[in-house]
Amino acid sequence: MQLADAGSGKDELDLALYDSYSAHIYSYIYRKVAHAQDAEDITLEVFIAAYKSRRQLVDLSTERQLAWLQRVASNKIVDHYRRTTRVTLLPLEHIEHREEEDLSVEQQIIRQESYERLHQVLATLPPLQQQIIRLRFVEGLRCTEIGEIVKKKESHIRTIVSRTLRQLRKIYEQK
Structure with a gap:
């Protein structure tokens, strides 16, 4: 189904896009960011x-419209993290000496x-x-490179890193 024809009003397209995809786009973004407000x-x-x-x-199919919105959402998420993250990444050796x-x-x-x-907490991990x-x-190393080394998919590596960091935070805070 095409959301709007070229002759339809612009407001109809805007409302149709929002009504059709806002819940999907919101849930996609919510899975990627830390807070509902973000x-x-x-x-x-x-x-x-x-x-x-x-x-x-207007000229795109519904699938292409959704794909376009998801791509924009992905880019906006990256922009969000660029704005909020003010960390300079240096090798650990440089940071320690500095x-x-x-x-x-x-x-x-x-x-x-x-x-x-x-190091003690890390030693408790599998x-x-x-x-x-x-x-x-x-x-x-990047997650893709790690995946090649340990023979796992990149997405699985990202999940392991995220869960491990969360687990480390909990263990570290308890001691």
């Missing part, structure tokens, strides 16, 4: 982009104890999780 904001941004591009959307220069002796001792505690975390954060 998902709502990004969903709004997606439909604003659709409003601005409505002339090109930070140690700025720390007092007491702070260096506390930092060393934290590293030891982290071997596959330890290997994946080491490859990802120590070796700096």
